[in-house]
Amino acid sequence: MPPARSPYRPRKTPRQQRAWQTRRRIEEAAARVFAQHGYASGTTDRIAEEAGLSIGSLYQYFPNKDAILVVLVRAHLEQMTQTVTAILAEPRPLADWLPELTRALVRIHADDPRLHRVLFEQAPRPPELLSRFHQAENEAAAAVEWLLRADPDLTLTEPGRQARFVVATIESLIHRFIGNLPYLDAAELEREIVTMVTRYLRCHE
Incomplete structure (x- = not known):
């Protein structure tokens, strides 16, 4: 049985430039959201909205905000x-x-x-x-x-x-x-x- 995946790791490592750019957008948006709203209110919904992505797209890259x-x-x-x-x-x-x-x-x-x-x-x-x-x-x-x-x-x-x-x-x-x-x-x-x-x-x- 494979070991459980850490909840603090990204879901996948992008292989194409477009995917890297999307992940970078998420990270930059998260930095702005955490700076403005703090940890508790820095939700994945806010991060996705700030990045101009759907919440589903965000979850393709990260399982949660802690990751x-x-x-x-x-x-x-x-x-x-x-x-x-x-x-x-x-x-x-x-x-x-x-x-x-x-x-x-x-x-x-x-x-x-x-x-x-x-x-x-x-x-x-x-x-x-x-x-x-x-x-x-x-x-x-x-x-x-x-x-x-x-x-x-x-x-x-x-x-x-x-x-x-x-x-x-x-x-x-x-x-x-x-x-x-x-x-x-x-x-x-x-x-x-x-x-x-x-x-x-x-x-x-």
Whole structure:
């Protein structure tokens, strides 16, 4: 007896360009609906209407709204991973890569904070997605550790552990504050994170 299909997976993988375009329309419409209406009111009926499709057409691609959300979370995670990899690819001083990394990640989230709150706070986390999150976090921590060890101006006590604190601090503060504090804009959040992380690292030399 074949294993039950995960409710968080798309129904099929498109093979033709037209089908890929339709699936992309659904994903883009879902992003708009979740940003405007939130998770509870972001129904498949609303998503289908926003995409200009029948509900039956939507169900040909996705079994439910959670499956669409998981696809959106994966796309967000891969965007973050590619950004981190590109910025941390070459050895540079802390004062160069830390502001650039923080700015890039803040601006990815500030582009649509209401959507990212749904993705971060309410989207399901099936095991394979959690595994990918942990992998991405480990890769980011390893890249930061490499930069910290290569920086001649830093002599850290435990660069491996401190790299993990850096990654966790940047990630958690962005998710906590983007869209939640109207009096704190993106540029101010960037400066606060950079100041906090820099002082943390300097305290552990």
